[in-house]
Amino acid sequence: MAEHTDDASKPLTSLEKLSRRSFLSRAGAMGVATAAATVAPVVASAEPERPQPQGDPAAMPETPGTIPITLKVNGETHQLRIDPRATVLDTLRETLHLTGTKKGCDHGQCGACTVHVDGRRANSCLLLAAMHQKAEITTIEGLGTPQKMHPMQAAFVEHDGYQCGYCTSGQIMSAVAMLHEPWGDTDTDVKEALSGNICRCGAYPNIVAAVQSVRRHA
Numbered sequence: 001m002a003e004h005t006d007d008a009s010k011p012l013t014s015l016e017k018l019s020r021r022s023f024l025s026r027a028g029a030m031g032v033a034t035a036a037a038t039v040a041p042v043v044a045s046a047e048p049e050r051p052q053p054q055g056d057p058a059a060m061p062e063t064p065g066t067i068p069i070t071l072k073v074n075g076e077t078h079q080l081r082i083d084p085r086a087t088v089l090d091t092l093r094e095t096l097h098l099t100g101t102k103k104g105c106d107h108g109q110c111g112a113c114t115v116h117v118d119g120r121r122a123n124s125c126l127l128l129a130a131m132h133q134k135a136e137i138t139t140i141e142g143l144g145t146p147q148k149m150h151p152m153q154a155a156f157v158e159h160d161g162y163q164c165g166y167c168t169s170g171q172i173m174s175a176v177a178m179l180h181e182p183w184g185d186t187d188t189d190v191k192e193a194l195s196g197n198i199c200r201c202g203a204y205p206n207i208v209a210a211v212q213s214v215r216r217h218a
C-alpha cells in the first residue's frame, strides 16, 4: 500500500515510514492508539524496562495456589511464582512483562503468540509454563534490539510487512524459524510455512517479500 507525505506526490522513504511507526508505537504506549502499540516488536523491544519479579522463589511471598518455577527466557533465568495453570504466553506477558508476544485467539489458531522453544517455533498460548522449566524460550525481544535488529526484523521494516502490527512478532518468529526448516525456495513455500500465522490486515504480499529477501541472503 503506497504511503504519502502531506505532499501527496512524494512517497515516504523507509526511514520516514519507520519514524512514523516509532511515533505510533509511543502513542500506543500512552493508551492513545492501542493497535499501534503492537508495532513495537517490529523494531524489537522498544518498551521501557520494567521491574521483573525475580529472586529465590522459596523466599517470595506465597500467594495461595501459586508454585515456584524457573524459566529461561532470552538467555536470562527467572525465578517466579505462578499459577500452575499459567501458559507460557501469560507468564511472558503478565509476569515477565515481555509484551512483544501477542495474544490473539488464545486457542492455537492465529500464531500471534509464536515464540521459539529450544529453537523451534511454538504457540505459547498452548504451553504450560510449569512444563517448560528446562526449555530455552526466545521471544521477539530476544531476537534483536532497535539498535541492532535481526535481519528478519529489518526486512519487515524495509518491505512494509505490517500494518497494525498485531500479528507481526508472531510472523517474524515463524519466519526466523523457517530459515532452519527444510522448505523450498518459492513464495508458495513461504506462504505454506507461515500459514499458521494469520494477518487480519492482509499484509501477506509484503510479509512474503520480506521473508524471501532474508532467505535469498541467508
Ligand code: FES
Pocket (backbone or CB within 6 Å): 102, 103, 104, 105, 106, 107, 108, 109, 110, 111, 112, 113, 114, 123, 124, 125, 126
Ligand atoms: S494466541 Fe496463540 S495461536 Fe492465537
Ligand code: FES
Pocket (backbone or CB within 6 Å): 161, 162, 163, 164, 165, 166, 167, 168, 198, 199, 200, 201, 202, 203
Ligand atoms: S499487520 Fe495487522 S494483523 Fe497483521
